[in-house]
Amino acid sequence: MAVLGSSIKRREDPALITGEGKYIDDLTLPGMTWAAIVRSPHAHARIKSIDTSVAKKTVGVVAIFTGKDIADSEHGGVVPVGWLLPDLKTPAHPILAVDKVRHVGDGVAVVLAEDRYTAHDAAEQVEIDYEPLEAAVDPKAATEEGAALVHEEAPNNIAFDWELGDKEKTNSGFAAAAHTVALDLRNNRILPFAIEPRGCLAHYDKNRGLTLRMTSQNPHVHRLLLSLASIALPEHKIRVIAPEVGGGFGSKIHLYPDEAIVSWCAIRTGRPVKWIATRSEGSTTDAHGRDHVTHAELAIDGDGKISGLRADTHAAMGAYLSTFAPAVPTYLHGTLLSGQYDIPAIYVHVTGTFTNTAPVDAVRGAGRPEATFIVERLMDLGARAMGLDPAEFRRRNFVSADAFPYQTQVALAYDSGNYEPALDKALEIAGYAQLRADQENRRKSPGEDGGKLLGVGLSSYIEACGIAPSAVVGSLGAQAGLYESAKVRVHPTGSITVYTGSSAHGQGHETTFAQIVAEKLGVDIDAVDVIHGDTQEVQFGMGTYGSRSAAVGGSAIVRSIEKIIAKGTTIAAHLLEAAEGDIEFEKGEFRVKGVPGKAQSWGDVCLMAYLAHNLPEGLEPGLEETSFYDPANFTYPFGTHVAIVEVDPETGEVEILRYIAVDDCGNQINPMIVEGQVHGGLAYGIGQALWEEAVYNQAGQLTTATLLDYAMPKAHQLPSYETASTVTPCPHNPLGVKGIGEAGTIASPPAIVNAVCDALSPFGVTHLDMPLTPERIWRAIHPGEDA
Amino acid sequence: MSTIANQRISVKVNGETFESEVEPRLLLSDFLRHDLDLTGTHVGCEHGVCGACTVQLDGVPVRSCLLLAVQADGREVATVEGLAAGPDNLSPLQEAFREKHGLQCGFCTAGILMTMGPFLAENPDPSERQIREALSGNLCRCTGYQHIVDAVKLAGEKLYER
Numbered sequence: 001m002a003v004l005g006s007s008i009k010r011r012e013d014p015a016l017i018t019g020e021g022k023y024i025d026d027l028t029l030p031g032m033t034w035a036a037i038v039r040s041p042h043a044h045a046r047i048k049s050i051d052t053s054v055a056k057k058t059v060g061v062v063a064i065f066t067g068k069d070i071a072d073s074e075h076g077g078v079v080p081v082g083w084l085l086p087d088l089k090t091p092a093h094p095i096l097a098v099d100k101v102r103h104v105g106d107g108v109a110v111v112l113a114e115d116r117y118t119a120h121d122a123a124e125q126v127e128i129d130y131e132p133l134e135a136a137v138d139p140k141a142a143t144e145e146g147a148a149l150v151h152e153e154a155p156n157n158i159a160f161d162w163e164l165g166d167k168e169k170t171n172s173g174f175a176a177a178a179h180t181v182a183l184d185l186r187n188n189r190i191l192p193f194a195i196e197p198r199g200c201l202a203h204y205d206k207n208r209g210l211t212l213r214m215t216s217q218n219p220h221v222h223r224l225l226l227s228l229a230s231i232a233l234p235e236h237k238i239r240v241i242a243p244e245v246g247g248g249f250g251s252k253i254h255l256y257p258d259e260a261i262v263s264w265c266a267i268r269t270g271r272p273v274k275w276i277a278t279r280s281e282g283s284t285t286d287a288h289g290r291d292h293v294t295h296a297e298l299a300i301d302g303d304g305k306i307s308g309l310r311a312d313t314h315a316a317m318g319a320y321l322s323t324f325a326p327a328v329p330t331y332l333h334g335t336l337l338s339g340q341y342d343i344p345a346i347y348v349h350v351t352g353t354f355t356n357t358a359p360v361d362a363v364r365g366a367g368r369p370e371a372t373f374i375v376e377r378l379m380d381l382g383a384r385a386m387g388l389d390p391a392e393f394r395r396r397n398f399v400s401a402d403a404f405p406y407q408t409q410v411a412l413a414y415d416s417g418n419y420e421p422a423l424d425k426a427l428e429i430a431g432y433a434q435l436r437a438d439q440e441n442r443r444k445s446p447g448e449d450g451g452k453l454l455g456v457g458l459s460s461y462i463e464a465c466g467i468a469p470s471a472v473v474g475s476l477g478a479q480a481g482l483y484e485s486a487k488v489r490v491h492p493t494g495s496i497t498v499y500t501g502s503s504a505h506g507q508g509h510e511t512t513f514a515q516i517v518a519e520k521l522g523v524d525i526d527a528v529d530v531i532h533g534d535t536q537e538v539q540f541g542m543g544t545y546g547s548r549s550a551a552v553g554g555s556a557i558v559r560s561i562e563k564i565i566a567k568g569t570t571i572a573a574h575l576l577e578a579a580e581g582d583i584e585f586e587k588g589e590f591r592v593k594g595v596p597g598k599a600q601s602w603g604d605v606c607l608m609a610y611l612a613h614n615l616p617e618g619l620e621p622g623l624e625e626t627s628f629y630d631p632a633n634f635t636y637p638f639g640t641h642v643a644i645v646e647v648d649p650e651t652g653e654v655e656i657l658r659y660i661a662v663d664d665c666g667n668q669i670n671p672m673i674v675e676g677q678v679h680g681g682l683a684y685g686i687g688q689a690l691w692e693e694a695v696y697n698q699a700g701q702l703t704t705a706t707l708l709d710y711a712m713p714k715a716h717q718l719p720s721y722e723t724a725s726t727v728t729p730c731p732h733n734p735l736g737v738k739g740i741g742e743a744g745t746i747a748s749p750p751a752i753v754n755a756v757c758d759a760l761s762p763f764g765v766t767h768l769d770m771p772l773t774p775e776r777i778w779r780a781i782h783p784g785e786d787a
Numbered sequence: 788m789s790t791i792a793n794q795r796i797s798v799k800v801n802g803e804t805f806e807s808e809v810e811p812r813l814l815l816s817d818f819l820r821h822d823l824d825l826t827g828t829h830v831g832c833e834h835g836v837c838g839a840c841t842v843q844l845d846g847v848p849v850r851s852c853l854l855l856a857v858q859a860d861g862r863e864v865a866t867v868e869g870l871a872a873g874p875d876n877l878s879p880l881q882e883a884f885r886e887k888h889g890l891q892c893g894f895c896t897a898g899i900l901m902t903m904g905p906f907l908a909e910n911p912d913p914s915e916r917q918i919r920e921a922l923s924g925n926l927c928r929c930t931g932y933q934h935i936v937d938a939v940k941l942a943g944e945k946l947y948e949r
Contacts, residue, residue, distance in 0.1 A: 019827015246894030
């Protein structure tokens, strides 16, 4: 059986199942101190004074520093922005606030103590006199007259004003349309909520520099940003290590003030410093996701073909611009508004606004769930307006299979796709026709089935991941390339170590990347090790996010393997006294074509590469190759999901009866891991649809900072998913793979909301905002009544 | 700024007795992790909801972040480190988690294993619904739970040889 494409058990698991895996809080260093960061309890306030004198007297306190100490120092830095848009307002983000705090959780001072308990005790003794100010909380209301101003440099709290598509053409499409539908929606703010809180451990040595262990999805990016802006040490004097990382979901991509503060403290005091976020500290400072207010419209001609789509969105940026924040509601959102559909005119306008809340940045899906929600909700409204079945309306508007590559009206060029088979498969698994018949029957005799309302929701989604190529993203404002690196080091005895710039935190790359190497080189998978997550061991790499690791990181490994095979072929041809063109590499052997038995084994060639006793003239010894793979395009996974729900009209409760997910991520390296990614993505999206919301009140207090208030999905609330796939390989990468980590999160919110709105359609309900809490549903069924 | 004197405790952890002097306010989770260096027990929320820190106290799953170390005085604690007989000798429950891909990042896994062991002892042939109810006190953000449910089901079959 081929190694590539089989569900090999993960080699990561034994350590993680036995408790041997070492996460950040499992690490200690001799002489280590603990940091507690004193944070603002106010959403918006002037700092009038800070008194640390009492706190400093606490036994066990090592030092206390404020924003002024940092600002006045040699290594005092700011948190940089990694994606710039035209006319983007980039107010300074000091690593500890100096004059003003701008969200609950903004750091004001840092306490170092001999142990964590003492650090938190002393932090409570730091006296800060604040002058509270009005807060701007809602992303749209923040731009209106009279709203509190988050930054003086950004009038009306506008961080950027961005548009994409042809406005005139779209407007004419609407003017000529036979039908139009409109939608006002709020895409609920969510917490990323990795179960492991963020944390870091910094150690400074004058000669060797700074070693920073941290919860990171991209250690090299963190090192680069720290070096450039936050602590001003040369890049080669910073080593960032990601130990085992307990989930990220985007929240561990960004550079936060915290790792800069901790690094600064380690440099200043000469002692190792560790900081681990408490849960509510994480909730108020991890970059949040979504928080859009959108008005969107769809124009349809007399034949049920879409003639235009337009959307106007206010997207919260929070109090400061997080690392990739400006890209999320723009290039990761506006560009997805064509969905799976052939739409001749699209126009999108996005206003990014500062609010007195935690920053908003990439969270699983990042912009694409928001876009897909708009498109797939409009598709249901459009179908209803046309009197068409939602499946038929989608089918009628799909980009047809022979139209690829397909240039959308919002910049992206889809490289491949085949949407109808995925829809057909999903409908078949669901038993769609029967479901509609059951629904019809229930509506005719509402007393049966306990009066519960049956709803069926579709979501035919497009995902664009493995964002690339670097030259294009650079022209769009990225301050980084989006390639990935791989070094394949073959040892003299033929075993292999791979150094990947990807940085897994649960995705299983140590297994799947070894599968790629074992397959391509015909060696035993146990002869391959995969190293990641350490800037000192691994060449510069971009990390793991945006469903990029297989498509970009995996492809980089293939490129290095191709170079290895090429050099091995040169050596083998020399040893076999044959022409290079006559050598073929197969199943771990370099063979002379058509001459049975004339071959050099993998092991012999590897050994000769290092013995160098008999190499072709001019060939360097060694067998080690590095590649930086820069893809030609994004990859475009797609699929159709079907949610089947029951709504209890008495209580407003939703039960998911079945959930069918048909996804196309191209070739699958390890189907077991693919399925795990689908499941996890679904739970994430269903959580947003039904339960999760990060709620700020008008004063800017996060009222859902703990798990008592923030409703993360639990096992008994979720169904067992019915998954299937179609396979449309990516045409432009060597593995034919596409990303799958975010697909479920992108597809599922509209599937669920469409299902619930379908169930509620007899009550005239056309749209409900997420999360679909029982109260929200009950009120929609019983307008004007009191519960 | 504890004003109460430290207390001596004696706790048996994974069969080994530890004598220690602790602050009365020291959490059991911190005692296990930082004093005994048993870092396999993880801390996710420190308010008793996520379940990552679940250990067994006299055989019963408890949140070690909601207990004080002094409450374990004279009692037996079991942590994830005690489950496998050796590095290549995983328990049937652990083996089932690997077999069914019941973990991704692994951070919540120890708490789930420590919860599911006693559950399976009481319910050797659980339905999916029962497993999901029993899991509802442990949060996992990676897996969407389905593969965990599959793993628990398989572990039941392995343990009770069906």
